[in-house]
Amino acid sequence: MIPISLTVNGEKVVRHVEPRRHLIDFLRLDLGLTGSHAGCEHGVCGACTLRVNGKIMRGCLILAASLDGADVVTIEGISESGEVSDLQAAFVARNAAQCGFCTPGMVMTAAELLAEAGTPTRGEIREYLSGNYCRCTGYQAIVDAVEDTLRSRSAKP
Amino acid sequence: MNEITPASIGLSREDLPNSYIGRSVPRPNVPKLVQGRATYTDDVTLPRMLHAAFLRSPHAHAKFSAIDTARAKAVPGVFRVFTGHDLAKICDPWVATLDHLKGMKSAPQYPLPLNHATWQGEPIVAVVAESRAAAEDGVAALDIEFEALAAQTDMETALAAGTVVIHPELGDNLVFTRTAESGDVAAAFAAAHKVVEARFVTGRHTGVTLEPRSIIADYNPADETLTVYHSTQAPHMMQGVFAKQLRMKEGDVRVICKDVGGSFGIKVHVYPDEVAVAAMARIMGRPVKFVADRFESFVSDIHARDHRIKGRLAVDTEGRVLAFDIDDLTGIGPYSVYPRTSAIEGNQVVNLCGGPYDFKNYRCTTTVVLQNKTPTCQYRAVGHPIATAVTEGLMDLAAEALGMDPVELRRRNLIRDDAYPYTSPPGMRFEGLSHHASLNKLLEMVPLDRIRADQAEARQRGVYRGIGFASFIELTNPSPFMYGIGGARISAQDGCTVRMDPDGSIVASSGVTEQGQGTEAILAQIVAHGVGVPVNRVKIITGDTQTTPYGGGTWACRGAGIGGEAALQSAIALKQQILEVAGAMLQAAPETLDIAMGEITDKASGKPRMTLFELGRIVYFRGDTLPKDLQRELVQTRHFITKEYPFAFTNGIQASWVEVDPATGMVKLLEHWCVEDCGRVVNPMLVDEQVRGGIVQGIGGALYEHCVYDAEGNLLTTTLADYLVPMSAEMPEIHVGHVETPTRESLLGAKGAGEAGTAGAPAAIMNAINDALKPLNARVHEQPFTPERILRALGTIA
Structure with a gap:
C-alpha cells in the first residue's frame, strides 16, 4: 500500500492505496465521490473526465498512487463551487442530458473550454467535446448548451 | 437553479390546467445528472456486499x-467460486421461444453452462470476492480445460449438410422461419415494366449503453426475500424472471x-451472468454486485441486426409498386434470448418491408439460424432499420431504372x-398515418433546389455530394399481440397510482420506467394537466416493483402511449x-367546480x-x-392497455445530405432532416431529442459500428477504440419536424417516438451515399458503409 496525500475538491485527503488503484476507483470506492463514472476504463469514452492540477484528464488512466500532492477537482467540486452553474442550467434548459451517465465528464470538458474564454464556432465546440462519448443525445443539444453559455458569458461585461 | 414553475415555461394562470400537454417542460431529473448527484446501480453499496x-x-x-x-479460492479476498452445476441446484434453465412463432425452437440456457461453451465471452465460472479486483484475481487463478470445437460462424452455411450443429438435441441450427405472402408475386414480376434487385447486409452491432449492465442482488434468508438493484428497463418482468428461475414467489x-x-x-x-448473481446471492445470503466492464459488455450485451437480405422490387411504367419479394437471413448466436426471443427481429423484417407503400403483391421470408457468436436480440428500432434499408434501397434503384426523381416515385406510392x-x-393494421403530409413538411424544411444546384456545381470540382430519402413506419404501443x-x-x-398528500402535493407512481428518455418528465406533465396543479407540485415514482403498479416498463416506444394514458386516466x-x-x-355541486394551479375554483367564473x-x-x-358517508379516497389507480389495434404505427421520412471522398472512401455528413408523426406530442423538446439521439444511433450502424468476428468466431472489436460509436465532431446538425396524428385509442393520443430516428437514418444515408457515387457508377448496400467498402465499390481496391 502506498501512502498519498492530496487535495480533492478543496479538502485534504490522506489515504493508503494499492499500486493498481486508478483514480476513478479511488474517488468512487475510497472517497464515495460517485459523480465521475467508469464507462470504458481505457481512456476512450470520457465519462471519468475530471481535473488534475488544473487540466482535465481521464480518471481511469491515472494511478492514484501517482497523485501525492495533486489537486483533484471532480464534478462534485465544480458543482459546489458554482463555476459552471450557468452551463449546468443550460444543460437543463436544452435537455442536453438524457441518461446522464456521460454528463459529468461532458460538463468537466466543457468547463475547460469555457475557461479558455475564446469564441469557438459550433464546429470547434464539437471538436473539443469529441473525446466525450454520449450515446443518447446525438450531441446537438450539448453543443447548443455550450454555445448558449459561451454567448451569454461573452455578452456580460 | 432550474426550478420548473408555470411561469418559467411561459404559462399564466389562464393557461392552466390544460396547457402542459405539448409544452417543452424541462426534465426535473436533469439537475442531478449535471451535478453528478444521480445514483446509478454501481453507486449503491450495501453492508457485507461481495463482488462477482x-x-x-x-x-x-x-x-x-x-x-x-x-x-482461485486461495487468492486473498476470494470468498467462493460457483460453477454451472453449483447454480443449477437452485436455479432452473430457461428456453426462449414464443408460441405464436410457429415451429420456433431454442435450447435450454443455464445461468452458467454445465459443460458446453457456445460463444466467445459466455460466462462459464463465477468468482465472488470482497472486491471486484480480488474477484478478477480469482478468475485469473481458475484452472479449466477447454476442448475447442469447430464453430458455426457463417449464417449462410448454418443449415448446410455436414455443418456444425450447435445444439445436437435440436437436430439442426434452424430457430425459426416464416414467410408472409399475399397477392400473386410471380405474376406481378412477370408483368413488370422494370424489376430491380439487390443484396443488402446490415452489420452486427450493439447498444453500447455508457453505463454497463449493472446488478446487485441481496437475499435475506431471515424473511426469504430477494431485493435486486438492477439497471433494467423492465423491473416487473425481471421480478417474475428471478422468482420463476429461483423457485420463489413473485411477492418475495x-x-x-x-x-x-x-x-x-x-x-x-x-442475461445469464445477471441471473447467476441473483442465484449466488440466494445461496450465500449476502449481497453480490456485478457491473460488466466494457470488454464484457461487447462480448455479452446482446448484439443485433446481423442480417443478409436479398430483395426484388417490380414497378409498372407509371412507377407504381407492383410487388416486393424479400428473402431475409439472420444469425442470432447460440441461444434465442429470453423472454422476448431472438426471432422477433427477423419477424419484424417480414412485417415491415414495403411498409410505407400502397401495393398488393408481397412475399417475404425470414430464416433465423444459430451461430457461435454473442446472442442477438431486440435493440432500438428492432428490425425497422433493416426493413427500411431494403425497402428504400430498392425504391431508389427503381427510381433510377425508371429515370424518375426518387421523391416523385415515393409520392406516387x-x-x-x-x-x-x-x-x-403482411397484415399490419394502420389506424392513421401521414406519409404525404410528412413528405410535404420535409420538403418545406429541405432546401432541395439549392442542394441539387450545389451538388451539380460540386461535381464540376470533383466533389461528390448526395442526398437520400427514406420513408418509414414504426411500431409503437404494442398490445399483448407482441x-x-x-x-x-x-x-x-x-x-399509474396518483395520490394527493396533505399539503396538496401530488405523487404518481407508474409501471413505466426512466432510462433518460424523459419518462418521468412527461408523466409529471400529464398528471399536472390531469389534476390541475403546477407541474412542480408533482413527484413521479418509477422503477420499484414494491411501490409501483404492475407494468411492462419502457421499451418498444410504449412509455408515453401506454404509461402516459394510465397516468392521465x-x-x-x-x-x-x-x-x-x-x-x-x-x-x-362538484361539476360546478374545477382545479387550476392547485386551487379549487368556481368553474364558471x-x-x-x-x-x-x-x-x-x-x-x-x-x-x-366531513359528511360520514363521503368518499374521500385521495388516491386513484388506473391501468391502460390498447384494445383496437395490435400496435400503434407511426410514420415519418428522413433526408440525409452527405459528401463522399472518392480518394479515401470517407463519408462526411453535412446535414440531416427528419419529419415524424408520433401522434400527440407531450413535450416537443424531449421528442426532438429522442429523434436526434435515435438518428445518431442509426448513423452509427450505417457508418461506424460493427461487431467484427474472425472466421473462428472470436470477436475482434472489444474496446471502444476498436468499435467506433458516433462522436460529436462527425455528427451533422439534425432538423426535426412533426406532423401530429393522435391515436384514437386513448384520450392522450400519444404514440411512441424513441425509435423513429434509428429506423430511418441508415436507409437515408445509404441512399445519399449512392446518390453521391452515381456519377462514378458505384453503389453500396452493405452496412456499415466503411471507407474500405466504398473504395471497393469504386474499384479502387480489390
Whole structure:
C-alpha cells in the first residue's frame, strides 16, 4: 500500500492505496465521490473526465498512487463551487442530458473550454467535446448548451 | 437553479390546467445528472456486499469438464467460486421461444453452462470476492480445460449438410422461419415494366449503453426475500424472471431501478451472468454486485441486426409498386434470448418491408439460424432499420431504372393520408398515418433546389455530394399481440397510482420506467394537466416493483402511449374525487367546480374557492368534519392497455445530405432532416431529442459500428477504440419536424417516438451515399458503409 496525500475538491485527503488503484476507483470506492463514472476504463469514452492540477484528464488512466500532492477537482467540486452553474442550467434548459451517465465528464470538458474564454464556432465546440462519448443525445443539444453559455458569458461585461 | 414553475415555461394562470400537454417542460431529473448527484446501480453499496467476476469462454465453441477452483479460492479476498452445476441446484434453465412463432425452437440456457461453451465471452465460472479486483484475481487463478470445437460462424452455411450443429438435441441450427405472402408475386414480376434487385447486409452491432449492465442482488434468508438493484428497463418482468428461475414467489422478489445509464433495448433481456448473481446471492445470503466492464459488455450485451437480405422490387411504367419479394437471413448466436426471443427481429423484417407503400403483391421470408457468436436480440428500432434499408434501397434503384426523381416515385406510392384504416400486405393494421403530409413538411424544411444546384456545381470540382430519402413506419404501443400471446410474461398493460398528500402535493407512481428518455418528465406533465396543479407540485415514482403498479416498463416506444394514458386516466380520476370532497365542503355541486394551479375554483367564473392545501388539511386531519358517508379516497389507480389495434404505427421520412471522398472512401455528413408523426406530442423538446439521439444511433450502424468476428468466431472489436460509436465532431446538425396524428385509442393520443430516428437514418444515408457515387457508377448496400467498402465499390481496391 502506498501512502498519498492530496487535495480533492478543496479538502485534504490522506489515504493508503494499492499500486493498481486508478483514480476513478479511488474517488468512487475510497472517497464515495460517485459523480465521475467508469464507462470504458481505457481512456476512450470520457465519462471519468475530471481535473488534475488544473487540466482535465481521464480518471481511469491515472494511478492514484501517482497523485501525492495533486489537486483533484471532480464534478462534485465544480458543482459546489458554482463555476459552471450557468452551463449546468443550460444543460437543463436544452435537455442536453438524457441518461446522464456521460454528463459529468461532458460538463468537466466543457468547463475547460469555457475557461479558455475564446469564441469557438459550433464546429470547434464539437471538436473539443469529441473525446466525450454520449450515446443518447446525438450531441446537438450539448453543443447548443455550450454555445448558449459561451454567448451569454461573452455578452456580460 | 432550474426550478420548473408555470411561469418559467411561459404559462399564466389562464393557461392552466390544460396547457402542459405539448409544452417543452424541462426534465426535473436533469439537475442531478449535471451535478453528478444521480445514483446509478454501481453507486449503491450495501453492508457485507461481495463482488462477482466471471471467467468467460475464450472459445466460440468448446466442451469443458473439470474445473479446478483450488488456486482461485486461495487468492486473498476470494470468498467462493460457483460453477454451472453449483447454480443449477437452485436455479432452473430457461428456453426462449414464443408460441405464436410457429415451429420456433431454442435450447435450454443455464445461468452458467454445465459443460458446453457456445460463444466467445459466455460466462462459464463465477468468482465472488470482497472486491471486484480480488474477484478478477480469482478468475485469473481458475484452472479449466477447454476442448475447442469447430464453430458455426457463417449464417449462410448454418443449415448446410455436414455443418456444425450447435445444439445436437435440436437436430439442426434452424430457430425459426416464416414467410408472409399475399397477392400473386410471380405474376406481378412477370408483368413488370422494370424489376430491380439487390443484396443488402446490415452489420452486427450493439447498444453500447455508457453505463454497463449493472446488478446487485441481496437475499435475506431471515424473511426469504430477494431485493435486486438492477439497471433494467423492465423491473416487473425481471421480478417474475428471478422468482420463476429461483423457485420463489413473485411477492418475495423486489426489483429496484436506480438511475439507468442508457438502455436502447439492451437492458430488457435476461442475461445469464445477471441471473447467476441473483442465484449466488440466494445461496450465500449476502449481497453480490456485478457491473460488466466494457470488454464484457461487447462480448455479452446482446448484439443485433446481423442480417443478409436479398430483395426484388417490380414497378409498372407509371412507377407504381407492383410487388416486393424479400428473402431475409439472420444469425442470432447460440441461444434465442429470453423472454422476448431472438426471432422477433427477423419477424419484424417480414412485417415491415414495403411498409410505407400502397401495393398488393408481397412475399417475404425470414430464416433465423444459430451461430457461435454473442446472442442477438431486440435493440432500438428492432428490425425497422433493416426493413427500411431494403425497402428504400430498392425504391431508389427503381427510381433510377425508371429515370424518375426518387421523391416523385415515393409520392406516387406512399399510402394516401385519407386511406386509413389500412392493412398492409403482411397484415399490419394502420389506424392513421401521414406519409404525404410528412413528405410535404420535409420538403418545406429541405432546401432541395439549392442542394441539387450545389451538388451539380460540386461535381464540376470533383466533389461528390448526395442526398437520400427514406420513408418509414414504426411500431409503437404494442398490445399483448407482441409477446403475451406467445406465452411470455411481459405486460402490455401499465398502471399509474396518483395520490394527493396533505399539503396538496401530488405523487404518481407508474409501471413505466426512466432510462433518460424523459419518462418521468412527461408523466409529471400529464398528471399536472390531469389534476390541475403546477407541474412542480408533482413527484413521479418509477422503477420499484414494491411501490409501483404492475407494468411492462419502457421499451418498444410504449412509455408515453401506454404509461402516459394510465397516468392521465388516474389523474382525472383523482381530480374527480377531489372535486367530490370539495363539493361537500363548499356545498357546491362538484361539476360546478374545477382545479387550476392547485386551487379549487368556481368553474364558471374561475374564482378561487379553496386551496388544495386546505382541502388536504381537512381530509387528512379533520375528517370528522366531513359528511360520514363521503368518499374521500385521495388516491386513484388506473391501468391502460390498447384494445383496437395490435400496435400503434407511426410514420415519418428522413433526408440525409452527405459528401463522399472518392480518394479515401470517407463519408462526411453535412446535414440531416427528419419529419415524424408520433401522434400527440407531450413535450416537443424531449421528442426532438429522442429523434436526434435515435438518428445518431442509426448513423452509427450505417457508418461506424460493427461487431467484427474472425472466421473462428472470436470477436475482434472489444474496446471502444476498436468499435467506433458516433462522436460529436462527425455528427451533422439534425432538423426535426412533426406532423401530429393522435391515436384514437386513448384520450392522450400519444404514440411512441424513441425509435423513429434509428429506423430511418441508415436507409437515408445509404441512399445519399449512392446518390453521391452515381456519377462514378458505384453503389453500396452493405452496412456499415466503411471507407474500405466504398473504395471497393469504386474499384479502387480489390
